[in-house]
Amino acid sequence: MKRLNLALLTIVAVAIPAVAQRTAPTAVPVDPKVAALRDKAMGDDTAFKIVEGLTTEVGPRLDGTEAEERARTWAVAKLKALGFRNVHVEPYQLDTVWLRGEGSAEVIAPYPQTLRLAALGNSGATPAAGLTLPVAYFHTLSDLMAVPDGSLGGRIAFVSNQMAPTQDGSSYGSQGAARFVGPAIAAKKGAAAIVIRSIGTDHGRGPHAGVTNFPAGVAPIPAAALSVADAENLERMLLLGKPVTLHLTLTPTVVGPRTSGNVVAEVPGSDPKAGIVLIGGHLDSWDLGTGAIDDGTGIAITTAAAKLVMDAPGRQRRTIRVVWFGDEETGGFGGVAYAKAHAGERHATASESDFGADRVWRMNLNLPESAVAVGDRLAAALAPIGVVRGQEKAGDGTDVEPTLATGVAAIDLNQSGLRYFDWHHTPEDTLDRVDPEQLRQNVAAWTAMLAIVADAPEDIGSVAPRGGRP
Known part of the structure; x- marks a missing residue:
């Protein structure tokens, strides 16, 4: 049959x-x-x-x-x-060889709660005690690219561009740049660290790992992907208009x-x-x-x-x-x-x-x-x-x-x-x-x-x- x-x-x-x-x-x-x-x-x-x-x-x-x-x-x-x-x-x-180590994030103010994330491959490390800094919000990678170099000193950049499902996977190419090059761009803008919305089409609390690359002459900064659900939550906090402070700890190491x-x-x-x-x-x-x-x-x-x-x-x-x-x-x-x-x-x-x-x-x-x-x-x-x-x-x-x-x-x-x-x-x-x-x-x-x-x-x-x- x-x-x-x-x-x-x-x-x-x-x-x-x-x-x-x-x-x-x-x-x-x-x-x-x-x-x-x-x-x-x-x-x-x-x-x-x-x-x-x-x-x-x-x-x-x-x-x-x-x-x-x-x-x-x-x-x-x-x-x-x-x-x-x-x-x-x-x-x-x-x-x-890059090894992940430990990673955690917590909103300190004004709405204290824990966020789920994963360090991106080639990410730099925070100090052992972590970083506690205000968040600079960017709806898209283009918004981050538009700010002057060196203007983000003392802040953690957050890029929240969204990926949609496509049969041919083309949205990975268009939205994945936030992970591929976003951390290097944030470093040039002076950010102390960066978190991005995971490059994924789900709405869950599992973060999406993946590699990022820092070109020669750009020192790696701590870089992580928030789960999509947590990135959406962080975005809602920021849109309420109050300054948001994040505590971030990432402890990757490089061996070889x-x-x-x-x-x-x-x-x-x-x-x-x-x-x-x-x-x-x-x-x-x-x-x-x-x-x-x-x-x-x-x-x-x-x-x-x-x-x-x-x-x-x-x-x-x-x-x-x-x-x-x-x-x-x-x-x-x-x-x-x-x-x-x-x-x-x-x-x-x-x-x-x-x-x-x-x-x-x-x-x-x-x-x-x-x-x-x-x-x-x-x-x-x-x-x-x-x-x-x-x-x-x-x-x-x-x-x-x-x-x-x-x-x-x-x-x-x-x-x-x-x-x-x-x-x-x-x-x-x-x-x-x-x-x-x-x-x-x-x-x-x-x-x-x-x-x-x-x-x-x-x-x-x-x-x-x-x-x-x-």
């Missing part, structure tokens, strides 16, 4: 243009072997078992810590047990150097000259939750898909290389290390999964002219599970961007972001946030992609990277 429904959906997908596409997909047949693998993935729970094991047996995996090291050991054992070949760790050095690494595994192909199909996600996570959707599901989805192809009869043409990247959250160091270590190898494509585990809804491509037919076959194979062909040039992903920058072709399988930023980087990033049915649809999409790309007879050569030249 399931296969009948999928066949009917294929007919509909070919006959009716998807709204998001604006043009009708190319009508090409789907290889029965690809369809069978895709359909098998819809009932496969390998990915869920990987996430379950990682979050239960390892837990949070902050960059450069002993927990991340344990995660690499766990990953090697898991990938070997699943049957992958050439499983190993590729170590690299981190010059410094430390050894980190990428975990690599392969499904060997039959033609070494055809290029490597690089896939994966990042093994590290923030420390508030257990790193289930960010990015336990990403490594699980790609690994489960590769295993389905590996276990199918025959041998695919291209080697599939699965990489569980290290240290994505605090700087993308794993992706940079991989690109350097494998600069002499030919990669056909590079793709990663790092946006949770809700349904894949869109595919974007950046393939050379020689591989146009590959994209057409992908569109036909993915349409029955609700994936449309987008018009944007592919090339997303912190971990694969250094490889893509060399001119490697890209395939993006975009997941829905409508729920993702409710739990992104929060204490709620736990296994119960993973929907097994949607997770299986992800695996089905990736399995179909790998089955087609890894065995495609076409040459997949270099391309112009998104926004530039090879």
